[in-house]
Amino acid sequence: MAWRACARAVAKGGRMRSMRRELGQEANVQTCGAAIGACARAQRWEQALAMLLQMPRSKVLPNIVCYNAALSACARSLRWRHALQLFSDAAPNVVTYASAIAACVHSWEAALHLLQELNSRCGANAIAYTSAIKAVERGRCWPWALALLAEMPGRAIQADTIVLNACITACQKAEAWAQAIDLFNHIKSFGVQPDVISFNAVLAAVARQGAWPAALEALRQLRSDSLQPSTVTWNSCISACEKVLNWQRSLWLLQELRDQGQPSVISFNTALAACRSSWQAAFWLLQEMPKCALQPDLGSFHAVLTACTSGGVWQAALQLLQRVQALDLSPDKELLERAIAPILNADRLEEALVVYREGLARGLLQARRGPAMLDLHDFSLEAAQVAICEELLQLQQGDLVIITGRGSHSREGGLPMQPPLWEWLVQLGLSVCQEPQNPGRLRVAEPAAALSVQKVPRA
Numbered sequence: 001m002a003w004r005a006c007a008r009a010v011a012k013g014g015r016m017r018s019m020r021r022e023l024g025q026e027a028n029v030q031t032c033g034a035a036i037g038a039c040a041r042a043q044r045w046e047q048a049l050a051m052l053l054q055m056p057r058s059k060v061l062p063n064i065v066c067y068n069a070a071l072s073a074c075a076r077s078l079r080w081r082h083a084l085q086l087f088s089d090a091a092p093n094v095v096t097y098a099s100a101i102a103a104c105v106h107s108w109e110a111a112l113h114l115l116q117e118l119n120s121r122c123g124a125n126a127i128a129y130t131s132a133i134k135a136v137e138r139g140r141c142w143p144w145a146l147a148l149l150a151e152m153p154g155r156a157i158q159a160d161t162i163v164l165n166a167c168i169t170a171c172q173k174a175e176a177w178a179q180a181i182d183l184f185n186h187i188k189s190f191g192v193q194p195d196v197i198s199f200n201a202v203l204a205a206v207a208r209q210g211a212w213p214a215a216l217e218a219l220r221q222l223r224s225d226s227l228q229p230s231t232v233t234w235n236s237c238i239s240a241c242e243k244v245l246n247w248q249r250s251l252w253l254l255q256e257l258r259d260q261g262q263p264s265v266i267s268f269n270t271a272l273a274a275c276r277s278s279w280q281a282a283f284w285l286l287q288e289m290p291k292c293a294l295q296p297d298l299g300s301f302h303a304v305l306t307a308c309t310s311g312g313v314w315q316a317a318l319q320l321l322q323r324v325q326a327l328d329l330s331p332d333k334e335l336l337e338r339a340i341a342p343i344l345n346a347d348r349l350e351e352a353l354v355v356y357r358e359g360l361a362r363g364l365l366q367a368r369r370g371p372a373m374l375d376l377h378d379f380s381l382e383a384a385q386v387a388i389c390e391e392l393l394q395l396q397q398g399d400l401v402i403i404t405g406r407g408s409h410s411r412e413g414g415l416p417m418q419p420p421l422w423e424w425l426v427q428l429g430l431s432v433c434q435e436p437q438n439p440g441r442l443r444v445a446e447p448a449a450a451l452s453v454q455k456v457p458r459a
Contacts, residue, residue, distance in 0.1 A: 029055075029066065036069040048073035068095045072102075094118065094125055102131040111135035112144065119155075126157050133163055137170035142179060145170035159190050161198065168201040172208075180205040181214075196227050203236035210243030231257065235267050242274035247281055250274035254285075258292065265294050272303035279304070279311035295327065298335055305338035314346040321355065333364040337380040344382045349389060356386040367391075372398050377405025377440070381417055385424060392447050400444040401435075418442065 032055055039048035048070045055066065097118040104111035115132040118124045124132075129152055136144040145167045152159050164187050171180035184202040187194050199222045206215045215237045222229055234257040241250040250271040257263045268289050275282035282304045289296050301320055308317045317339045324331055336359040343352045359365030367387040369375040374391055376384040384404075391400060404418040418434075422442060425432045431445040 033066045033069055036066055036073070039069075039073055044073065068099055072099050094122060094128070098125065098128040098131060101128050101135070104131075104135055106135075106138060108132075108135040108139035108141055108144070115148075123155060124157075126152075126160070126163075129157055130160075130163050130166070133166045133170070137166045137173070140170065140174040142167075142171040142174045142176045146179070146183070159192065161192050161195055164190060164192055165195075165197045165201055168198065168205075172201055172205040175208065177205040177209055194225070196222070196230055196233065199227070200230065200232045200236060203233060203240075207236045207239040207243065210240055212237070212240040212244060212246055212249060215240035229260075231261060231264050231267060234261075235264070235270055238267060238270045238274070242270050245274060245277050247271070247274040247276075247278055251281065251285070263292055263294070265289075265297055265300070268292075268294060269297070269299045269303055272300055273306075275303070276306050276310055279307035279313055279316065282307035283316065298324075298329055298332060301329075302335055302338060305335065305342070309338065309341040309345065312342060312346060314343040314348050314351070317342045318351065318355075331358075331362070331364070333359065336364060337383045340386055341380065341382040344386060349386075352382075352386045353390060356383065356390060359383075360390075369403065373401045373403070375403040375405075376417070376421075377403055379417075381420060384417065384421060388421075388425075395448050397448055398446070400447050402442045402444065403440060404442060405440050 032051065036048045036051050039051065051070075097114055101111045101114045101118075104114065111132045112135075115124055115128055118128055129148060133145050133148050136142075136148070149159060149163065149167050152163070164183065168180050168183050168187075171177070171183065180202055184194065184198060187198060199218055203215055203218055206218065219229060219233065219237055222233065234253060238250050238253045238257075241247070241253065251274075254263060254267060254271045257267055268285060272282055272285055275285060286296060286300060286304050289300065301324055305317055305320055308314070308320070321331070321339050324335070336355055340352050340355050343355065356365055365379070365383060365387065367374045367376055367379065367384075368391070372391075372395060374387055376387060379387060388400075388402065402421070404416070404421055418440070422432055422434075425442070425444060430447050433443055433445070435441040435443055
């Protein structure tokens with residue numbers, strides 16, 4: 001059809017001149033509207049807007065259908081600012097409002113304003129409410145999601161599965177887990193049967209709480225409703241077990257997933273994280289990944305190295321670093337810090353220094369702020385110890401200033417790293433004091449004269 005040729009011409013950048021050439025005498029409001037709609041379906045929002053703006057110059061005045069099609073193009077591409085500009089130029093109807101609200105998925109305030117305006121004029125429809133609820137879901141404004149849901153019956157609008165799933169997800173993302181679970185438990189009272197997305201949304205809330213019995217009950221209910229669990233479903237159940245380090249149950253769930261479908265790297269990494277207290281289980285699980293045609297990523301090695309720290313197996317940490325290199329993965333700062341921890345805790349300073357120097361060479365563990373000054377506030381405790389040892393080996397004379405701040409790997413970033421470092425330095429026989437003008441700094445007096453670094457005691 002001619003309007004399809006027009007859409008192709010506009011998509012190529014020819015705009016209205018090409019449109020005229022392709023359409024000839026057919027260049028009227030109907031064919032232009034159809035062409036803009038084609039651009040919208042192809043997510044060519046720029047071409048759709050260009051065509052709309054060129055129409056008056058070619059003596060083809062756009063009608064509300066053209067505006068709605070252009071708004072739909074903006075909505076499909078999440079261009080809400082452009083949608084609002086178009087909206088201000090149109091004589092909107094319900095479809096116009098619904099398209100503009102859908103485009104405001106990343107601006108829930110604008111979506112609510114448009115919904116309120118629509119209700120004051122002619123009344124919103126189900127599409128408009130669904131779009132507004134999706135916008136507040138993205139904004140994690142769960143009270144607004146539930147408020148809009150409560151409004152719908154009064155306007156004779158039936159909530160469907162999409163709306164209820166968006167409300168559950170809004171609660172879950174905002175960590176309003178009790179509200180998410182309560183809404184899921186009452187979903188059938190809306191005359192709606194939960195689907196897999198409904199279960200996945202509530203499972204995400206349950207998993208964050210580590211309520212693995214509730215997760216397994218939801219899985220049982222999903223199957224009893226003749227629904228097929230997705231990989232996301234299994235991952236959430238595994239995650240619920242991981243939160244409480246129930247690695248045996250995590251491995252059982254992962255095996256169920258392997259028997260019934262294709263696990264993902266996320267599935268394995270979540271189960272690996274559950275094995276923090278069993279390095280043997282973590283190592284075995286890592287070896288199983290290639291059997292599922294999966295290659296471990298850095299997250300996989302992070303989890304296994306954490307298990308190595310708990311198990312005190314420093315040789316395994318070195319082996320894992322070698323495997324990271326063999327897989328042509330680029331280690332990050334956290335990976336090297338996690339590798340240093342079990343090595344240093346086993347009093348293997350030389351090996352820990354090798355790993356630290358690898359981090360220096362890669363620009364990942366840069367601690368030196370100047371001559372005889374280290375900035376360790378973003379280091380783990382063990383990496384900080386190794387960085388100090390490296391500096392002490394190089395320092396010939398003078399004091400060493402250590403900026404400790406608060407350790408990045410402390411619980412919630414709140415526990416200070418300075419006290420254990422201070423105690424450790426004193427164990428080394430060094431004279432340490434806190435700088436009076438800056439309590440986040442330690443000054444070590446003439447360490448070169450007082451110490452020959454041979455061994456690092458545990459902090």
